[in-house]
Amino acid sequence: MMQIEMLNVGGKTVQGLAIKTPGGEGHPNMLLLLCEKGYIMCGYLNVEAAAKFDDAAAVVGGSCFEEILANPVKAVTPKAAELGIEIGMTGAEAATRLNG
DSSP, rough: OOEEEEEETTEEEEEEEEEEOOTTTTTTOOOOOOOOSEEHHHHHHHHHHHHTOOOEEEOOOOOHHHHHHHHBEEEEEEHHHHHTOTSSSSSSHHHHHTOO
16 A cells, blocks of 8 residues: 655655555555655665665655654765765755755
């Protein structure tokens, strides 16, 4: 099952995608926040692949969109670093830079 939600981050729209995996209770879901210049992904997805395709992407852990926005960035691609996204900033701060 897929859930799509429009989120307001810093006055701009971010599209949240959640893919509910069939692993059952306690199994993580795949989460992605799509911004104008790139995206934020959960740790389920591969930062090395994003870097290989020259995507601006940041990895933030969480089990829902609110957690992804509140939790710290764990990894960034070189393209995301060029936009000023740093490890330790919140997902919301990263989303603001990816939408700027």
